[in-house]
Amino acid sequence: MKNRLLITVIAAVLLAGVAIGYTVLSGASPGETANSVPLDSGPRLMVLSNGKLSTVSRNDPGGPREVTEQLCDRVYSAAGTISCLRPVGALKAGELAVLDSDLKELRTVPLTGFPNRTRVSASGRMVAWTLFVDGHSYAANGFSTSTGILDTVTGTLVQSLEEFTVEGMQQRPADSNFWGVTFTADDNRFYATMSTGPHRYLIEGDFAAKHLKPLTGLDNVECPSLSPDGTRIAYKKAVDGDPQKGWRVSVLDLATHKITQLAETRTVDDQPAWIDDRTVAYGIQRDDGLNDVWSVPADGSGEAKVLVPEASSPAPLG
Template sequence: MNKRLLITLTAAVLLGGVAVGYTALSGAAPDNAAQSVPSSGGPRLMVLSNGKLSTVSRTDPAGSREVTAQNCDRVYEAAGTISCLRPVGALKAGELAVLNHDFKELKTVPLTGFPNRTRVSASGRMVAWTLFVDGHSYAANGFSTSTGIYDTKTGTLVTSLEEFAVEGMPARPVDTNYWGVTFTADDNRFYATMSTGGHRYLLEGDFAARTVKPLNDFDNVECPSLSPDGTRIAYKKAVEGDPQKGWRVSVLDLASRKITELAETRSVDDQPAWVDDKTVAYSLQREDGLNDVWSVPADGSGTPAILVPEASSPAPIS
């Protein structure tokens, strides 16, 4: 076993302890939570509640929630496909579990690292994930990520985007990292973040061609999220170009290239999620260590408001 793998496995075990500790600190699910499989009954929002896959009504997101027995560190759902990044345990590494709407496992992918981001394409076909292999913050120096994509229709599994060629570069830089994938409606193109040489790029990828293309006009932006109508990208960008100063949630209009900073002025280190074409949601950690899901209008107006208390990893159920 090489030194890097040993360090990674050791970090996974330690981080697993952190994950267990978080569950213990966050306490039981709210008193109004039901231990049951999510039902229909109108549009709903999927979240993690104390690490349990849960759903709430989009019309009453602060109301009663339905909590399942599924444990995830990150979760996302679209068109009946659920991506669950399962926690790292003291005696095992994490894994990606692809589930259907009945929670039947369709695919399990063993992973080494700490779960960080996941997304499912609008059709439910494509699943992406990001893990920290070294480090645990995008603001830190020397962090390393691993990002992969799984095609549920063909069974094609790309365990690392580092396999893709980078357009405009004769050879892939050895320090390249990728994270925060979001898919377009055609299930082939995607946007993500790439870092190399201390620079962070918003990039566009082509899954079939196995290529990625940095979009040089947008510096120090991360974790893109394409709007349901496909016209805008929400992302977090470094304040004054410096990740050490925090992150500002913003929205890019793809046609006009206009960038709108949203009304949330606190630092948001999360991949934004679109609740609908007008609303962006994200998680923020409180002083007591718990998370709340907040939302804010996508046009820069309004003020931030708690959408789902004591929850994280929001995704509209489609």
């Protein structure tokens, strides 16, 4: 087992209620509330605004947004299931909170580490997360991650993909790490990144069989995100195979293994999200420390544009 970051929990704080007020950020201060609006109403995008779960119109993502009091470090949603990785605080450890579309808390899972990635399967059944348990960057040496999956229907909880067998490896390498799960349409299979030594492989997982298979010839694939049509994976690709040089957003065709480098030329340290079959979104931190959500065409054409200013962790809704 790898060394784990020791977190002393001074007090466990359970959030028994969920705030239902919303703030409209269009000529209004963050403290003002508007009438309650269903979180999944209309074609919208879910984002985090200063750490608060929020939604914006997909037709006007830079316009007014509804902001809840629900705090998350990372968030994702699909089919009415919301995965919220709650932040680690001075008096509490982090946790996964599974919420419904009305922000009702369905389940929490205590977590040890710092929230980094989360995904929900298209059906809303499966929830995955990745934590840093040592280090805070995929470009650093000696970082350590923990990646788990929850089946919200059966209640089956896998705390770490280290519990799975890895095809072709009689013994899992001691330095292996897993991160960035993305689910297929059948809810059982998924893709993720596995690192060992200098290699970062795309792996295919079987949840029921607790089995992982590194895909031949697909090295340097990090934080995969499967397209809605299931044919392509958007991911971050280390420049010259060296994460310390940064990452470029790319798209892999699963049938042909053709790689298309997208029009975003800056480094992107995020798990891309598909807004639709043609558009990929991701967060980039600004010089002032704030984040913006950007988008770029998935076919390599066009240019990167700000999708949602002062936001992060995008997920399409409806």
